[in-house]
Amino acid sequence: MITLKNSTVTATITEQGAQLKKLTALKNQLDYVATQSDSILFPAIGKSYQDTYEYQDRHYQMPIHGFAKDAIWQIFSQSSDQVTLKLTDNEISRANYPFYFQFLVTYRLLADGIDVQYHLTNMGNVTMAFSLGALIESALPWRTDINLTDYQLDLAPEKALTLTREVDPDYFRTGAILPSRYFHRGSMSLATPEIDQKLFILTNRDMQSLCLNNQQTGQSLCLKTADFPFFSVQYDANNQLIQLGLWNGLPDKQGISSELLRKEGNLTLPARDQLVLGYQVIID
Secondary structure (H helix, E strand, O other): OEEEEOOOEEEEEOOEOOOEEEEEEOOOOEEEEEOOOOOEEEOOOOOOHHHEEEEOOEEEEOOOOEOHHHOEOEEEEEOOOEEEEEEEOOHHHHHHOOOOEEEEEEEEEEOOEEEEEEEEEEOOOOOEEEOEEEEEEEEOOOOOOOOHHHEEEEEEOOOOOOEEEEEOOOOOEEEEEEEOOOOEOOEEEOOOHHHEOOEEEEEOOOOOEEEEEEOOOOOEEEEEOOOOOEEEEEEEOOOOEEEEEEEEOOOOEOOOOOEHHHOOOOEEEOOOOEEEEEEEEEEO
16 A cells, blocks of 8 residues: 655555545545545446457457556655556556556645546557546545535536436446436536436536535535546445546447447557546545
């Protein structure tokens, strides 16, 4: 475990999966992030049909959310309030993802949260295709004296129309893009019973942040970014957990094996090129 600390925030990060496991505000000792899920999603997001994908007329295995979550990352550099971890290809990874890469993730504490930067380099001589994303999980309620019904999700900037990529009960995409039934002018209450267990993949070209707000206390957990076109939301009312995601990539459609270079939502990176994406987790 890696612990980062400044005067206002502490964070815990694991070398397995380079996962942000905990983010705590020192002023109230509340854990806004308590992640049991996979923080870094690479080189796939969601499910691949039959856990495989196609590349150059061959089929390769790909687990849900890719393999970065299961890998042991190496510490590249570290200070009291910042750490960079590194993942590179190896013989095992190339058996099912035949690309040479270097992936650096940097976690840097802020006065009110944490800044996360992904720096991916294509080390090979061919174009690399992939999905890349993050999942942040929070255990609710943050305080024992507040109600789950006081929480709501807010998108910014506020939009009258929020579009969702429809998924079936097995969490594959249907291909439909629909106005959300549950977001109204950018807001959705967790008190809405129909949202339990549903996966929402939100898309709106101008989205910049997704915030979980408590209407009673004013406390909030926000994901802010200009680099990810999809936000994801999944709320488990029974276990009082909510997952918020930032995605460059999408799950497969049911019954359709995807071709890596042509899959909707995937990113491509030319040979010897680099890509930097980032986001912030802001807590109040």
